[in-house]
Amino acid sequence: MLCKIGDVEVWRILDIHGPFLLPEQLYPTAGPDVAAIIESHAPGSVCPASGKLILPIQGFLLKTPTHNILVDSCVGNDKTIPGNPAWHQRSDTRFVSSLVAAGVNFGDIDYVLCTHLHTDHVGWNTQLVDGRWVPTFPNARYLMPTADEAFQRAQGTEMYNESVLPVVEAGQTELVQAGHELGDHVSLIPTPGHTPGHVSVMVNIGHCEAVITGDALHSTAQCWHPDWHFKFDVDPEMAVTSRIQLLERVSESGCIVLGSHFSLPSIGRVSANGATFQWHE
Numbered sequence: 001m002l003c004k005i006g007d008v009e010v011w012r013i014l015d016i017h018g019p020f021l022l023p024e025q026l027y028p029t030a031g032p033d034v035a036a037i038i039e040s041h042a043p044g045s046v047c048p049a050s051g052k053l054i055l056p057i058q059g060f061l062l063k064t065p066t067h068n069i070l071v072d073s074c075v076g077n078d079k080t081i082p083g084n085p086a087w088h089q090r091s092d093t094r095f096v097s098s099l100v101a102a103g104v105n106f107g108d109i110d111y112v113l114c115t116h117l118h119t120d121h122v123g124w125n126t127q128l129v130d131g132r133w134v135p136t137f138p139n140a141r142y143l144m145p146t147a148d149e150a151f152q153r154a155q156g157t158e159m160y161n162e163s164v165l166p167v168v169e170a171g172q173t174e175l176v177q178a179g180h181e182l183g184d185h186v187s188l189i190p191t192p193g194h195t196p197g198h199v200s201v202m203v204n205i206g207h208c209e210a211v212i213t214g215d216a217l218h219s220t221a222q223c224w225h226p227d228w229h230f231k232f233d234v235d236p237e238m239a240v241t242s243r244i245q246l247l248e249r250v251s252e253s254g255c256i257v258l259g260s261h262f263s264l265p266s267i268g269r270v271s272a273n274g275a276t277f278q279w280h281e
């Protein structure tokens, strides 16, 4: 278990942990020293051999007294992602092992909550069975941001066809918006920009609070540099605004922050630091 928020257990469900892309590719406006800056804030996060940023692809399992909620379902197996050979048509057991280690099976998941609809957050939504994509979690409701579903459906991407459409066709989808509440303790914070409907996730029980960032931030270095653009942000300026608003919020409350792509262990807190912020593990 990663941590406990009141009586909600939080478990890391890790799918992939390895070099992704070069920091200067990922943060095109961050300047030529971006790798050194990231390494100074998150030592060991730049692969010494390839120079690429080492990125965990992980979900978080929230075990509440009444529900099992999976926040983001990572890359998955057998998916068509030719642009990234390491993610293309994988056959890997780590994600499933992580779930089993947390004490749950596919049938035990009550909700799958997608912070946004990108390849590395929806993969295990479905699995390939006898040549057909079917929902991996037969008893789950899948919560997806309305704006992302519309955006991806219009694009008709492989990601949509393999990881979203089969869930829609199975009648297991619930389209949601920021502000949506899931039970008494989980709610969605608006953080648009990375995608049109991107949400972060708040777990709030009494005085205990935690926020799962999703892709509102990708590196702890963005606490110091929230203005950096990120390669895959659909609207980079809107993403900067959302990032700063989220950092204001979590630094004000001093709550636990779980960074979906932050260097492991990906858990810490944020405080104000002059004009920007800083990260504390």
Ligand SMILES: [Zn+2]
Binding pocket: 118, 120, 121, 215, 261
């Ligand atoms: Zn991501």
